[in-house]
Amino acid sequence: MATKTSKDKPLSRLKSGVFLLASLPLLNLIVNACLDQLGANPIEKITRGTGYWTLTLLLITLTATPLRLLCKWNWPIRIRRMLGLFAFFYGSLHFLTYLVLDQFFDWSAIAADILKRPYITVGFPSFALMIPLALTSTDTMIKRLGGKRWRWLHRLVYLSAIGGVVHYAWLVKKDLTNPMIFGALLTMLFGIRLAYRFIGSTKPALTTDKQKNRSPDEASRNPG
């Protein structure tokens, strides 16, 4: 573990800022719920809102590596774990909204949905795949699994993101604008990764002084 030095101050400030920002959508939902400002169909609004932010945060998480490749920035990697966990947090809220508010534990209806409704057939595993990633996000788990296996496991996030976009596209009645935007952004992010791999350019290494002081976040700097 890196000790708290003056050098880490900007990072901890960045982390606090990101934490606050990522909490805003939830805060917004809670405030609006208390003020009865969630509109005529509050359950739909909560479902849509938590789903939107799950996907948004997943995509932001997946920009860390492209930013390192393109801009040689390392700081996004250092907040990636927090962003990923927020994506999982909103995904959990999204799933719980469906389970409790929408279906109210109607297990047979839920089973039927998972089997018969393509958007739920895709959405459910996309969420479920995030569970092992969240559970293995701790430093201890990274060490226990070893970098190689950990990186392999955490590539599942790609499937979650693709599944999330497909889930969104399949549930809208007609207006595909938002799912298309998410899809285009995700394709772009994958494109950058593939382009760098294809060109065979070496991954820009982290500067040596940072390698000496590897923070837990950097230790988990893949999947690339």
Add this chain to the structure above:
Amino acid sequence: MTHPTLKIKPSEITPRDIYRSRREFMQLAVGLGAAALWPETLSAAEKLAAAKSTNLAGKEEPTPYDKVTQYNNFYEFGTGKEDPAANAGSLKTRPWTIAVEGEVRKPVTFDIDQIVKMAPLEERIYRLRCVEAWSMVVPWIGFPLAELIKRVEPTGKAKFVEFVSLHDPEQMPGQRSPVLNWPYREGLRLDEAMHPLTLLTVGLYGEVLPKQNGAPVRIVIPWKYGFKSAKSIAKIRFVETQPVSSWTEAGPNEYGFYSNVNPAVDHPRWSQAKERRIGEFFKRPTLPFNGYADQVAHLYAGMDLKKYF
């Protein structure tokens, strides 16, 4: 063609003084709420008197006014539920004409004021079931579409009625996006259009139809999914062959010509077995023909409703 009369028990008809006082209370409550927020829109709501009121929603209370007027699917003003209330201000509802044409002996273009005075206005409290599995109860004001149809005298060739909504991207900003093939078109079989439940609608909640609800004139077919009830109608066409609706064109496997509310036939992507009534927490089972089976099921006798969805 014979048409069964509506089976309305006398007990289902709310006495005028009771619904009046109920409505006045609602209007007062809504008015105070609205006045606090948007004083200018309150004065815009023009009152519309109805001779009688019939609750055809199993005595259920109507969904509150603000929800009926702020949670709408009206893609001409955007695809979000709150878009129509926000954007429909640009619609000009006067002057307005409806051209009635096609297989009729008396083709005519009605002015909206002629329509409003064509037959005695009545209030009909109907369930509204959206294809997206939510529902409301709405106190509409209008008269049976059959009244208009009789006046134009359909010929023997008239088998279907097509409704064409206004097409004007200037007034309807949602039409600048090709989300549907504009103008919005819907259709009914002639016997469906003649059914006494099919309401030519010019108002709701005791006032002139708000723009976001399909002003100045729309139809309401309470046993079909909401999208069948065309809004802001500019043209009514009597035709021999089954017209293609905008939604059928957009998704032939998902939105059929009939689109009768049917819990046994799912939308290909979601279940239609249950619905959430706006304002309620628990979902409730969806009723065949939205609870109007007694009145309309005979129209589809012998038809495979899975095939003719």
